[in-house]
Amino acid sequence: MIKFQNVTKTYKGTTVALRDFSIEIEKGEFAFLVGPSGSGKTTFIRLLLREETPDRGRIWEAGKDIGHLAKWRIPYLRRNIGCVFQDYRLLPNKTVFENVAFALEVIGRPKHVIAAQVPQILSEVGLTKKANNLPHELSGGEQQRVAVARAFVNRPLILLADEPTGNLDPETSLGIMRLMEEINKRGTTVVIATHDAGMVDAMRRRVIELDKGVLIRDQAHGVYGIDSATAAAGAGSPTGLALDVDRRPPSGPMEPLT
Amino acid sequence: MAVSPTYVTKEATTNLWRNRLMTTAAILTVAVSLALVGSSLLLKQGAAKATVQWQNKVDVIVWVKPTAPVAQTTAVGSQLRQSPYIQTCQFRSQRYDYNEARTVVAPDEFAATTLADYPSSYRCTLVDPSQAPAVYQQFIGQPGVSEVSYPGQQIKTMQSVIHILQWVFLSVAIVLLLSASVLIFNTIRMAIFARRREVAVMKLVGATNWFIRLPFMAEGLIQGLLGAVMAVLVVLGVYWGLGLDVQKTAANQSSIIAQMALSGWEVSSTCIAVAVVGVAVGVVGSYLAVRRFLEV
Numbered sequence: 442m443i444k445f446q447n448v449t450k451t452y453k454g455t456t457v458a459l460r461d462f463s464i465e466i467e468k469g470e471f472a473f474l475v476g477p478s479g480s481g482k483t484t485f486i487r488l489l490l491r492e493e494t495p496d497r498g499r500i501w502e503a504g505k506d507i508g509h510l511a512k513w514r515i516p517y518l519r520r521n522i523g524c525v526f527q528d529y530r531l532l533p534n535k536t537v538f539e540n541v542a543f544a545l546e547v548i549g550r551p552k553h554v555i556a557a558q559v560p561q562i563l564s565e566v567g568l569t570k571k572a573n574n575l576p577h578e579l580s581g582g583e584q585q586r587v588a589v590a591r592a593f594v595n596r597p598l599i600l601l602a603d604e605p606t607g608n609l610d611p612e613t614s615l616g617i618m619r620l621m622e623e624i625n626k627r628g629t630t631v632v633i634a635t636h637d638a639g640m641v642d643a644m645r646r647r648v649i650e651l652d653k654g655v656l657i658r659d660q661a662h663g664v665y666g667i668d669s670a671t672a673a674a675g676a677g678s679p680t681g682l683a684l685d686v687d688r689r690p691p692s693g694p695m696e697p698l699t
Numbered sequence: 700m701a702v703s704p705t706y707v708t709k710e711a712t713t714n715l716w717r718n719r720l721m722t723t724a725a726i727l728t729v730a731v732s733l734a735l736v737g738s739s740l741l742l743k744q745g746a747a748k749a750t751v752q753w754q755n756k757v758d759v760i761v762w763v764k765p766t767a768p769v770a771q772t773t774a775v776g777s778q779l780r781q782s783p784y785i786q787t788c789q790f791r792s793q794r795y796d797y798n799e800a801r802t803v804v805a806p807d808e809f810a811a812t813t814l815a816d817y818p819s820s821y822r823c824t825l826v827d828p829s830q831a832p833a834v835y836q837q838f839i840g841q842p843g844v845s846e847v848s849y850p851g852q853q854i855k856t857m858q859s860v861i862h863i864l865q866w867v868f869l870s871v872a873i874v875l876l877l878s879a880s881v882l883i884f885n886t887i888r889m890a891i892f893a894r895r896r897e898v899a900v901m902k903l904v905g906a907t908n909w910f911i912r913l914p915f916m917a918e919g920l921i922q923g924l925l926g927a928v929m930a931v932l933v934v935l936g937v938y939w940g941l942g943l944d945v946q947k948t949a950a951n952q953s954s955i956i957a958q959m960a961l962s963g964w965e966v967s968s969t970c971i972a973v974a975v976v977g978v979a980v981g982v983v984g985s986y987l988a989v990r991r992f993l994e995v
Contacts (some may be wrong), residue, residue, distance in 0.1 A: 443702035488902070512908075530903070532896055543897075547906035549702075595904070 442599060442630045443489065448498030450484055450654075458484035460654040462498070466632060466647075468598075471625045473641045474634040475665055476651035480560040482634035485651075486603050489632075490524060491515050503598050520548055523592030523600040524630075527607035529584045531576040537563065537587050538572040544591045562594045566620060582613035586620065593624055599626055602633040606640055614640055638665035702910050710914035711921060713995050714890040721889060722922060725882035729926025729977055730933070732875030737751035737934035745943060745959030746861045759785075759834050762846040763822040765793065771843030772819065779935060780823055782837065784830045789825040794819070877981055879926065882954060883919050883984030891992045898993065905981070908943040912993060916985045923981020927974040934973060 442467040450459045460480045466472050473505050474482050487493045488500055491507055503521050510518060531540050538559055545555045563569050566586040576584055585605060593599060602621065606614035618640055625631045635641065641648060641664060648663025649656065715722050761779065763772050779788045796817040801809055825831060831849040839847045893900065901911050937942055943961050 516905040516907045524903055542903040548902045548911060
């Protein structure tokens with residue numbers, strides 16, 4: 442579903458955001474992207490959204506080599522990707538319903554489709570009662586649920602999240618994570634960039650760790666950092682210290698996934 | 700993907716209303732500059748018309764002094780008929796012009812004149828219109844002749860005045876059109892800035908470029924069009940106000956304006972040109988802003 446092959450991205454020629462970075466994330470996977478600020482997590486997401494292009498290397502997404510995507514096709518690529526941010530990015534003058542409906546309107550979905558899909562997704566994220574509220578009338582967690590609903594209403598193949606719980610307390614964060622898990626269960630590939638250690642430790646999913654743009658760890662059922670991994674192992678975690686760092690060279694172009 | 704016209708119009712008008720002060724400034728600048736363009740187009744066409752008329756049927760007018768005795772007047776007349784340059788000649792008495800003035804001149808102005816103020820004259824058609832200056836040379840200074848005039852002279856003066864006016868109008872108009880484009884560019888930029896959150900979300904969820912761009916471009920188009928409509932009204936005002944719609948008749952044939960009279964078709968094509976330029980200014984200004992500030 443997502444494949445980076447020897448991708449290097451620098452800003453203004455000096456700041457290295459990603460260095461010779463290769464990774465493969467299969468369809469239906471749930472992965473955390475961890476690392477300190479400036480480690481390249483956000484660049485990873487921006488590359489997938491085609492807001493940036495790599496200096497070197499190739500990126501496949503949903504079966505397409507997005508490095509060679511014509512400009513006019515970018516919007517159609519983005520329709521396959523849902524994206525959630527730390528700051529929710531809701532439109533303050535639109536209600537919850539309108540915010541979610543907007544995502545469908547601007548890609549030209551007919552009215553009857555909007556009328557059917559928006560209430561459905563709102564009930565899935567548990568916001569049916571708040572449909573006519575404005576964003577500022579909601580709590581942070583509720584606002585992020587609206588953002589998730591907006592990202593997922595079009596049933597994208599991939600859901601990306603950049604620090605989705607950065608502004609939320611641990612309990613609310615867990616709710617958002619459970620929601621992401623639900624979405625993942627429906628077959629959508631989920632990638633979450635975060636430095637929320639507690640969340641990563643609690644979820645025990647694949648962890649991809651970056652430091653200064655370099656892949657330093659790729660672990661199947663990982664925890665946030667080596668220290669917490671050791672701590673978890675000491676506490677008798679079932680996964681233990683299974684560090685299976687994956688630095689295999691990519692095995693050719695990815696199969697097209699539809 | 701087709702973009703719904705209803706959506707585009709709704710978004711564009713909302714934006715225009717939100718930013719109405721800048722919008723008004725842009726529309727007025729478009730209007731003033733296009734009014735100048737339109738008026739100079741009218742003048743240009745009028746001048747061309749008058750030139751053609753002069754070339755087709757020139758009248759040399761030999762004015763006889765009002766005090767000249769009858770013998771001198773008839774002597775001038777017979778000389779004219781003998782002149783090899785002249786094809787036909789028509790005598791107009793003082794009474795004739797006096798009566799004509801009664802219908803043409805405003806009543807209060809007319810009341811201030813007397814019969815003696817209207818010299819009698821000979822109106823002549825030439826064999827070759829370009830020889831008018833020779834006729835002038837021959838008859839100016841003759842006993843009883845006060846003045847020899849030929850409309851070509853007036854038209855030439857008029858033409859050079861119009862020519863200068865045209866350049867002045869056009870250069871002012873170009874400067875104003877440029878500032879109109881900049882104003883439209885700026886209103887669109889502000890509109891884009893005001894809606895940056897919406898635009899960011901649109902891009903994120905995969906709205907096509909044209910879907911995002913069209914409402915802003917429609918906004919520029921509407922500004923250009925409204926400015927053009929106002930300019931067209933000014934052009935029509937000039938047309939009727941100056942009396943350019945009055946076709947040449949026997950009664951007003953010596954009037955320069957009548958020589959310049961334009962047909963309805965000529966005026967409507969001028970108006971269409973003005974409208975096209977207005978729309979173009981709006982679309983170009985907004986397209987540049989959209990290109991600059993809305994890139995994916």
